[in-house]
Every structure is written in C-alpha cells, then in structure tokens.
Amino acid sequence: MYTNWAHEFPLQPGLIHLNHAGVGPWPKRTKDAIISFAKENSQNGSQKYVEWEQKESELRHYCQQLINAKSANDIAFVKSTSEALSIVAYGIAWQAHENVVYAQQEFPSNRIIWQSLQSRFGVEARSVDLYQATTPEDALFAQADQNTRLIAVSAVQFANGLRMDLAKISQYCRAHNILLCVDAIQILGAIPFNLTKTPADFVMADGHKWLLSPEGIGMFYCNPKLRDQLHLNQYGWHMMEKLGDYEALDWKPASDARRFECGSPNNLGIQAMHASMSLILEVGVEYIYNMISRNISYIHEKYKKYGFNIVSDMSSNRQSGIITMQRQDVDNYNLYKHLQKSNVLCAYRSNGIRFSPHFYTPRDEIDHALDLICNYKEQ
Numbered sequence: 001m002y003t004n005w006a007h008e009f010p011l012q013p014g015l016i017h018l019n020h021a022g023v024g025p026w027p028k029r030t031k032d033a034i035i036s037f038a039k040e041n042s043q044n045g046s047q048k049y050v051e052w053e054q055k056e057s058e059l060r061h062y063c064q065q066l067i068n069a070k071s072a073n074d075i076a077f078v079k080s081t082s083e084a085l086s087i088v089a090y091g092i093a094w095q096a097h098e099n100v101v102y103a104q105q106e107f108p109s110n111r112i113i114w115q116s117l118q119s120r121f122g123v124e125a126r127s128v129d130l131y132q133a134t135t136p137e138d139a140l141f142a143q144a145d146q147n148t149r150l151i152a153v154s155a156v157q158f159a160n161g162l163r164m165d166l167a168k169i170s171q172y173c174r175a176h177n178i179l180l181c182v183d184a185i186q187i188l189g190a191i192p193f194n195l196t197k198t199p200a201d202f203v204m205a206d207g208h209k210w211l212l213s214p215e216g217i218g219m220f221y222c223n224p225k226l227r228d229q230l231h232l233n234q235y236g237w238h239m240m241e242k243l244g245d246y247e248a249l250d251w252k253p254a255s256d257a258r259r260f261e262c263g264s265p266n267n268l269g270i271q272a273m274h275a276s277m278s279l280i281l282e283v284g285v286e287y288i289y290n291m292i293s294r295n296i297s298y299i300h301e302k303y304k305k306y307g308f309n310i311v312s313d314m315s316s317n318r319q320s321g322i323i324t325m326q327r328q329d330v331d332n333y334n335l336y337k338h339l340q341k342s343n344v345l346c347a348y349r350s351n352g353i354r355f356s357p358h359f360y361t362p363r364d365e366i367d368h369a370l371d372l373i374c375n376y377k378e379q
C-alpha cells in the first residue's frame with residue numbers, strides 16, 4: 001500500500017535531494033528529537049540519564065533487527081564506519097605471512113586501513129580490480145589463497161552502486177575459513193540485509209546515509225564467537241564489564257559488544273539515530289527497497305531513452321540505490337556544478353553524475369533533475 005511520507009521530509013521547496021549515498025537529510029521526527037534533547041539538556045541537565053540509557057538500549061535492538069543479528073548485545077556504537085573498520089583491522093591477531101583481499105574500487109576507508117597493516121604486521125593487502133574476472137566476486141576469490149585471513153568488501157560500491165553478491169562471498173569465506181568484513185554503509189536502510197542469510201563476521205555502517213541519521217554515530221556488529229579474539233586498542237570506563245563500578249581496581253572488558261565502546265556514549269547521536277531508525281523500521285526496509293528500485297528503474301529508463309552512458313550495472317541483482325551516468329557530449333564535472341547550482345544535491349563519481357534517491361523521493365523532483373541534465377548545454 002502506498003503511504004505518503006512527505007511530512008517526514010520537509011526539505012526546502014526547490015531543493016532536490018538525490019544524495020542519500022552521500023549525506024542523507026534528517027527526517028522531521030529526528031529534528032524534533034534533537035530539539036527536544038537540547039531543551040532537556042539545557043533545562044534539566046542529565047537528570048533523566050536513565051531514560052537516555054533506555055534509548056540507547058532500544059537503538060541497539062533496532063540495529064539488531066535491521067541486520068537480523070542474534071542479539072542486541074552483538075552491536076556496538078561507533079563514531080564512523082572507518083572507526084569500526086579500524087577496530088577490526090587492528091584487533092585481529094595477524095601473522096606476518098597472511099593477507100587481506102579487498103577491491104581497488106572501494107571507498108578509501110575500506111582500502112587504506114588494510115594497506116596500513118603491511119608496515120605494522122607484515123600483512124599483505126591484495127587489491128583487486130573487480131572487473132578483472134567474469135564476476136566481481138570471482139575477481140576477489142582469484143586473489144585469495146590459503147594465507148588469506150580476511151576479505152573486506154562493501155555490500156554496495158560507493159561510486160557506481162554495484163551490489164555485491166554477499167551470499168556468494170559469504171559462502172566462499174565459510175568454505176575457505178576466511179573472515180568476512182562487510183562495509184554496509186551503502187546498503188543499510190536502503191536494501192534488506194540479513195545476517196542469517198548472508199553470515200558475516202564484521203558489519204559496520206555509520207548512520208548518515210540511507211539511515212537518515214547525523215554523522216558521528218554508527219553501528220558495528222562483531223560475530224560473538226570472535227569478539228574476545230579481537231585485541232582492544234581503546235580503553236575507558238564504558239567498556240568495563242561492571243559498568244558504573246568506578247572504584248573497583250580489578251576489571252575485565254564487557255563480555256558483550258560494549259567492550260568496543262571505550263568512553264561516554266554519543267547520546268545526542270543516539271537520540272537522533274533512534275528517531276531515524278524508528279522511521280526506517282516503521283516504513284520497512286522491504287518497502288523502502290521497492291520504492292528505491294522503482295526510482296532507480298525510472299531514472300534508468302530515461303537515461304536509456306536519452307542515450308546517456310550508464311556507468312552502473314543495472315541488472316536486477318546488481319542494482320542498488322545508486323545510479324551513475326555520463327553525458328558523452330559535455331564535461332560531466334561542469335554538468336555536476338550546474339546541478340549543484342540548480343539546487344540538485346547529487347555527487348560527481350566515476351567521471352559522471354551519481355544520483356541516489358530514497359524511498360520518499362518525489363517523482364516530479366526526479367523529473368526536474370532529469371530535465372536539468374537533458375537541457376544542459378556547455379557554455
């Protein structure tokens with residue numbers, strides 16, 4: 001059934017938001033939550049801290065539900081995807097002969113962290129061109145061998161929106177005893193993701209894209225079987241098993257994922273993400289995915305009609321919330337600048353224009369953005 005969610009997205013008239021793969025806007029309920037938290041803090045200080053803890057706990061459950069983790073205790077809050085990737089990369093007890101396989105097309109956060117391991121632990125970071133084999137997954141597998149400890153992959157590639165076949169990668173990793181680390185920032189909140197169907201050892205995503213939350217608050221899932229095998233590199237009161245027992249001299253890290261949260265929680269971020277995530281779960285990720293797919297297919301059809309070069313793989317199993325195209329007769333960077341000036345939020349990626357509409361994106365706004373692309377003439 002079609003529901004109009006426009007009331008949750010009171011974007012300024014004339015602004016067209018096609019950049020959810022960049023930084024998503026905050027829904028109305030998130031703005032309200034932040035305003036009310038600000039009022040509460042300025043008037044009551046931390047008097048209601050217990051309620052804040054309740055929100056934190058609920059948000060952990062929302063995150064668990066979103067990825068279908070076994071327990072909310074498997075989720076830690078982090079400040080970014082990059083931080084969670086760093087927790088993994090510097091937590092594993094590497095042996096010098098081991099290697100990590102990742103794609104050269106990845107966002108920098110999911111490349112440089114693996115490269116950094118060479119000088120520190122003698123671990124080889126094997127960069128793979130995803131287009132060097134019949135399928136992107138086969139390209140990754142071709143570089144793996146008996147010394148591969150981990151495969152790192154984004155569920156959806158940031159520049160062209162390529163959706164990886166996580167089921168295939170997950171199966172391969174299980175069969176070869178390889179750890180799987182999934183950067184999920186371009187999938188969560190846009191496309192269903194289910195740990196039961198596609199088991200992974202580590203999953204991380206900040207909230208500021210498809211999850212419509214502020215920057216600075218994200219989630220990190222760690223397979224509970226591996227949790228205590230990860231070395232900890234950050235320490236503080238909040239990670240202790242006996243939370244709040246400040247005077248105890250003997251301590252141990254929390255047995256759950258809180259061990260990865262060293263200090264005070266980002267309560268402002270938690271309040272905001274709680275509100276945004278409540279919307280995502282209320283709308284339902286299946287429905288969201290359906291609406292996003294419609295928007296992407298609509299844009300795709302128009303691009304085909306205009307004869308533009310579509311960079312993204314539009315086969316149904318590869319599609320995501322991202323579509324990137326190039327106009328061959330103009331400088332695409334200038335076209336991007338033109339769109340920006342015309343109040344269309346999008347990104348310049350793969351030498352083309354990246355659009356990333358969400359479920360609520362109105363069709364007339366997409367049409368307007370497409371008209372701007374079509375009618376653009378080089379000066």
Ligand SMILES: Cc1ncc(COP(=O)(O)O)c(C=O)c1O
Nearest residue numbers: 080081082107109154158185206
């Ligand atoms: C695939 C991917 N991974 C990681 C990041 C960076 O995320 P964060 O700022 O949360 O570290 C981005 C941001 O665009 C991204 O697209």
